[in-house]
Amino acid sequence: MLSNSAKYALKAVLYLSLNSNEEEKLMTKDISEKINVPKSYLAKILQDLSRHGVIASSKGPKGGFYLHDNNKKISLIDIIEVIDGKQRLSSCILGFHECDSENPCVLHDIMGGANNQFVKSLEETTLEDLIADLSEGSSVFPVD
Amino acid sequence: MLSNSAKYALKAVLYLSLNSNEEEKLMTKDISEKINVPKSYLAKILQDLSRHGVIASSKGPKGGFYLHDNNKKISLIDIIEVIDGKQRLSSCILGFHECDSENPCVLHDIMGGANNQFVKSLEETTLEDLIADLSEGSSVFPVD
DNA sequence: TCTTAAATATGATTTAAATCATGTTTTCAA
DNA sequence: TTGAAAACATGATTTAAATCATATTTAAGA
Numbered sequence: 324m325l326s327n328s329a330k331y332a333l334k335a336v337l338y339l340s341l342n343s344n345e346e347e348k349l350m351t352k353d354i355s356e357k358i359n360v361p362k363s364y365l366a367k368i369l370q371d372l373s374r375h376g377v378i379a380s381s382k383g384p385k386g387g388f389y390l391h392d393n394n395k396k397i398s399l400i401d402i403i404e405v406i407d408g409k410q411r412l413s414s415c416i417l418g419f420h421e422c423d424s425e426n427p428c429v430l431h432d433i434m435g436g437a438n439n440q441f442v443k444s445l446e447e448t449t450l451e452d453l454i455a456d457l458s459e460g461s462s463v464f465p466v467d
Numbered sequence: 468m469l470s471n472s473a474k475y476a477l478k479a480v481l482y483l484s485l486n487s488n489e490e491e492k493l494m495t496k497d498i499s500e501k502i503n504v505p506k507s508y509l510a511k512i513l514q515d516l517s518r519h520g521v522i523a524s525s526k527g528p529k530g531g532f533y534l535h536d537n538n539k540k541i542s543l544i545d546i547i548e549v550i551d552g553k554q555r556l557s558s559c560i561l562g563f564h565e566c567d568s569e570n571p572c573v574l575h576d577i578m579g580g581a582n583n584q585f586v587k588s589l590e591e592t593t594l595e596d597l598i599a600d601l602s603e604g605s606s607v608f609p610v611d
Numbered sequence: 612t613c614t615t616a617a618a619t620a621t622g623a624t625t626t627a628a629a630t631c632a633t634g635t636t637t638t639c640a641a
Numbered sequence: 642t643t644g645a646a647a648a649c650a651t652g653a654t655t656t657a658a659a660t661c662a663t664a665t666t667t668a669a670g671a
Contacts, residue, residue, distance in 0.1 A: 471629065507631050508629065508631075525637090526636075526637045527636095527639050529638085529639060530638075530639085
């Protein structure tokens with residue numbers, strides 16, 4: 324459903340949203356240790372996210388990755404799509420190309436629209452929402 | 468969520484449930500052409516399913532794969548678990564090991580139990596149910 | 612201006628899933 | 642009883658994702 328890379332991206336951006344700002348940037352090394360993701364692999368993902376404007380970065384000494392406030396208004400789906408593309412999440416569970424509610428594959432209804440609902444949640448949920456949940460203590464930010 | 472192999476298994480077993488019985492067995496070659504899955508790859512999967520009693524087989528000339536009536540009462544989850552194991556379907560979307568409703572990861576609620584519900588459907592749905600849906604014309608059996 | 616610390620860009624390597632290939636066993640039918 | 646047709650078993654190859662490595666660019670600070 325989600326690639327490993329996309330999961331790492333979500334974790335990293337969430338970590339940044341909790342621990343960074345314009346004054347306190349974070350290096351790949353720090354993030355990778357904290358969220359338990361291989362450093363060079365994470366580096367590639369962060370660079371990808373930065374190139375697409377999902378996160379901010381600056382080079383050189385005292386440089387690193389961080390989030391602007393408006394980056395926190397981004398929805399989760401936008402993070403995922405930078406890494407996995409648009410297709411992956413909406414694809415039929417049996418790999419049927421023309422699968423939709425008009426022309427449902429034999430498992431489409433079994434899924435009960437679970438996937439659609441999940442995608443909708445990803446579209447509607449922003450980083451800020453997750454931060455709110457976490458600060459309420461109603462959920463946990465997993466490391467592994 | 469599901470491996471490619473598990474998808475192929477579902478398609479193959481469903482095809483068998485529609486087109487085979489004790490008198491009309493089907494060879495790997497026939498099934499693979501019909502459901503559009505590589506022959507030798509499918510062979511491995513069918514042998515796996517047969518070894519686990521999900522489908523029946525007989526060797527030699529006039530041999531092949533088929534389903535007994537009681538094989539049609541099997542639920543979809545049992546087909547999937549033979550191929551993918553028990554873990555894969557229930558794992559946390561962020562890869563968090565202790566993720567459950569007691570200790571939800573930050574995405575657990577976002578998923579809205581979509582995954583749990585999906586697994587439940589797979590547990591409750593039998594091949595017969597799918598066959599019924601198909602014969603009503605309310606769904607389609609996809610080839611690709 | 613020079614050194615150093617960071618991201619950036621690019622490509623190589625590893626790993627696991629997917630796919631292919633082939634020899635062995637069983638059983639039917641002539 | 643023998644040849645052929647099928648599943649069965651096993652292992653090799655390919656491919657894509659995941660991971661690693663390293664040279665290049667940028668910018669801070671001395």
